[in-house]
Amino acid sequence: MIQLLRIELYKIFRRPRTYISFGIVTAITFVIQLAMLTDGKGFVNFALSGVNEQFDIQGNILNGYLITYIILQSLLIHIPLLVALVAGDALAGEANLGTLRLLLTKPISRPKIVMAKFLSSFIYTVLLIVWLAVVALFFSLLLFGKGDMINLKSDSFIMILQKDVMWRYGLAFAFAVLAMTTIASMSLLLSAFADNSIGPIISTMGIVVVLTILSNLELPLFTIIKPYLFTTHMIGWKGFFDDPVPYAAIGKSAVVLVLYTVGFLLLTVFYFNKKDIKS
Amino acid sequence: MRKYLSLLVVLLTLVSYKVRADDATKLFYTLRTKIATVKDYRADVKMKIDVSFMRIPQLKGTLLFKAPDKMRLERNGGLSMLPKKNINLTISNLIPVGNVTVIDIGNVTVKGKKLRLVKVIPEDDMNNIVLTKLWIDEANLVAVRAETTTRNDGTVIMDLDFNKYMSYGLPDKVTIYMDVKDYKLPKGVTMDYNNEVPTAAKDAKPKAQKGTIEINYLSYAINTGLTDEQFNKK
Amino acid sequence: MGSIIETRNLSKSFKHFKAVTDLSFTINHGDIYGFLGQNGAGKSTTMRMLLGLIFPDSGSIYIDGEEFNNGRRHLLSKIGAIIERPDMYGYLSGWDNLKMFAALSDSSIKAARLHEVLEIVGLKGREQDKVKAYSQGMKQRLGIAIALVHKPDLLILDEPTNGLDPQGIAEMRALILSLSRDHGKTILISSHLLYEIEQVATSMIIIHKGRKVVEGKVNSLLNPDETFIEIDILPDDVIQHKIEGSEWKSMLSTAKHGSLTFKMNPERTPQLNSWLVGQGIGVTEIRSKHSLEAYFLSLTDDTVITNRAI
Structure with missing residues (x-):
């Protein structure tokens, strides 16, 4: 299994395409940081207008911690695409390339191959999020400095002391890994159905976009199904920046995500194990 | 005769009021002068802001004040957060300036303490302050509570606890109760997580709410000659 | 010499299309077994069933006397195969492809063995080139190297001369004969061209529309x-x-x-x-x-x- 996983990782990281994701994450991060360097004050004034009427907030509001939060907020909903680039390609890409049939004539069981594909996609996801953490946090702190972090929710204003920020980011990134692993397992399932990787990548994005919209619609019907959609729980990382941290809700979200991940994975193994390889 | 008698009673009553009012007016002006002796201070404070829509941890820092209305919280790289200028955190901003009319309400007992309650109305109609009620500890010549109704900022109540800095009229602890407007960011901008509370229930909350700010003064450095620049630093 | 492959009444349908019907045949150790049929006759489907890529609807496959489904993993390690095009990871070198698939077959395979099979298939000297720069013939050779590297008893080669030029076809034929003669491999080779089978095979089967038409020794069939x-x-x-x-x-x-x-x-x-x-x-x-x-x-x-x- 280790050998198989090593080979899967080797295939992923020897391919130039893989590094596009890391490049995109870096580029978007820098673009947001640049935009915040030039326009950040106006943005903050706009966002704080509700509070500024009554309170006078002074100091380095636009610090690295807030910038990182803004980056995560705008970037994390697009990371599924980058995860799908690898996970959605894992089986379908090999089918398309024609290497899948050669791989499957080797004396390895199909569930093991699926597991290796999943684990390698997972490791890629972890590295991508770690990379995001490094680029977003490190460079934002370098460019914008430290300070207490403010967090604006639609109905509340939260201030977090700077000594109280880093552990939240640690947990938030860990949660992001979990959320993206769910995406990876869904992508892998779609990948098992397809014989070319465009389908799973686009379907992954389509599903994420549609479910995210449903997750955010304030209609009674959707309110009922909302708790069952994994997209509702994918933004659970934000909970770590609330006060007090809603551990129960985050825990519930994490459980939902884990259940989805395991479910997708089992379906993939079950389906792929019986699939006729005609590619 | 009865007519004259009753007139006399009325006159006497008026005079006695006048005397008491003069007494109260004097008390107020003396208090105001005492408060004005503090031109500036620098104090180590612990501040707790308690507003329903705000989650702010206890802030430790140095509070700088310069008469009449400059105030700044320094937090060594951290954020400073103070109510807008016209609701300042010192009592000097809650009592009217200039000529005032003082109405004596008399003695009241609050928490076992005998206090003199006076109403102060500024003569200048344009003043932001409409009315200030002061609960004054006459023996120590300090106001332990002020309730100020403003033109634009609702009613602000301030409770003051005195101890070490009583002689300067400076409190060890101040609790401010103020009106706070509700705050709402348009949804979708923030993409909230975890709205456990149903929307309907949240909407039922009142739009205007009370906010509380509690400040503990740990130490003061008084009249050290703070300059204006120290309040303008970024 | 016992049978290395025996199929009994293999059948497979896709949707409403019967790809293989009731197909039984036997391949003996040491055979070069020709699998002849038109395009779409069911050759690839049958070969994929032999490799566990496609699951038969009914019938059974025995490899070395053992039911395939009962010992899929160790039975597959006795087989080397090229199915249709020899597709590899184009962004990796020939060496990296070979090394990777060798490790999947048997992690104890040493570099010396990789050099050995590259020598056999005549790719020596080009192994460090990226596969996407390979010609069709080179890819076929690499495919055979991958099929050979774990020393399987049986080679399954699906249309190995497809897309090759005349010289390539001649070389491939020589390679197949040499693998049988010098390396003692049993080879199952498919083609839609009789003369190709005729030139190398010892036994053969013709299938048409998924059914066996004729099976036998080449020298008796071609009396x-x-x-x-x-x-x-x-x-x-x-x-x-x-x-x-x-x-x-x-x-x-x-x-x-x-x-x-x-x-x-x-x-x-x-x-x-x-x-x-x-x-x-x-x-x-x-x-x-x-x-x-x-x-x-x-x-x-x-x-x-x-x-x-x-």
Whole structure:
């Protein structure tokens, strides 16, 4: 299994395409940081207008911690695409390339191959999020400095002391890994159905976009199904920046995500194990 | 005769009021002068802001004040957060300036303490302050509570606890109760997580709410000659 | 010599299309077994079933006497295969591809073995090039190297000459013969061209529309006495009665206006020709075609005849 996983990782990281994701994450991060360097004050004034009427907030509001939060907020909903680039390609890409049939004539069981594909996609996801953490946090702190972090929710204003920020980011990134692993397992399932990787990548994005919209619609019907959609729980990382941290809700979200991940994975193994390889 | 008698009673009553009012007016002006002796201070404070829509941890820092209305919280790289200028955190901003009319309400007992309650109305109609009620500890010549109704900022109540800095009229602890407007960011901008509370229930909350700010003064450095620049630093 | 592959009543349908029906055949150790059929006859489907890529609806497969489903993993380690195109990871070098697939087959394979198989397939010196820069022939060779590297007893080669130029085809044929003769491999090779099978195979099967048409030893199936000799003659010549009275009568298969077909050993064609000429019959052309090929051609389309010319 280790050998198989090593080979899967080797295939992923020897391919130039893989590094596009890391490049995109870096580029978007820098673009947001640049935009915040030039326009950040106006943005903050706009966002704080509700509070500024009554309170006078002074100091380095636009610090690295807030910038990182803004980056995560705008970037994390697009990371599924980058995860799908690898996970959605894992089986379908090999089918398309024609290497899948050669791989499957080797004396390895199909569930093991699926597991290796999943684990390698997972490791890629972890590295991508770690990379995001490094680029977003490190460079934002370098460019914008430290300070207490403010967090604006639609109905509340939260201030977090700077000594109280880093552990939240640690947990938030860990949660992001979990959320993206769910995406990876869904992508892998779609990948098992397809014989070319465009389908799973686009379907992954389509599903994420549609479910995210449903997750955010304030209609009674959707309110009922909302708790069952994994997209509702994918933004659970934000909970770590609330006060007090809603551990129960985050825990519930994490459980939902884990259940989805395991479910997708089992379906993939079950389906792929019986699939006729005609590619 | 009865007519004259009753007139006399009325006159006497008026005079006695006048005397008491003069007494109260004097008390107020003396208090105001005492408060004005503090031109500036620098104090180590612990501040707790308690507003329903705000989650702010206890802030430790140095509070700088310069008469009449400059105030700044320094937090060594951290954020400073103070109510807008016209609701300042010192009592000097809650009592009217200039000529005032003082109405004596008399003695009241609050928490076992005998206090003199006076109403102060500024003569200048344009003043932001409409009315200030002061609960004054006459023996120590300090106001332990002020309730100020403003033109634009609702009613602000301030409770003051005195101890070490009583002689300067400076409190060890101040609790401010103020009106706070509700705050709402348009949804979708923030993409909230975890709205456990149903929307309907949240909407039922009142739009205007009370906010509380509690400040503990740990130490003061008084009249050290703070300059204006120290309040303008970024 | 026992059987290395035995199938019993294999059947497989896709949706409403019956790809393979009731197919039984046996491949013995040491055979070069030709799998002949048109495109779409069910060759690839059958080979994929032998490799566990496609699951049969019914029937069973035995490899070395063991039911395939019961020992899939260790049975697959006895097999090396190329199915259809030899697709590899183009962004990796030939060496990296070979090393990777070798490790998947048997993690104990050493670099010396990789060099050895590259030598066998004639890719030595090009192994560090990226596979996307390889020609079709080089990819086929790399495919065979990958199929060989874990020393399997059985090679399954699906149309290994597809897309190769004439020289490549000749080299591939030599390689297959050498793998059988010098390395003792049993080889299952498929083709839609009879002559390709005929040149290398010891046994063969012809399938058509998923069913077995004929199976047997190549030298008995291609018995020379079963050759058709077609002779074009001048249309005016009346010869029916002349043949009736001759030794050739028993060999005459069909006689049409201007054309005669005999079924006989082609070695005797010169004698027949000189007899006809002696009878004063104008022979314009003589063609020979084995009955099996004639039969196979009757199943297939014209493109096969065109390919025959290569």
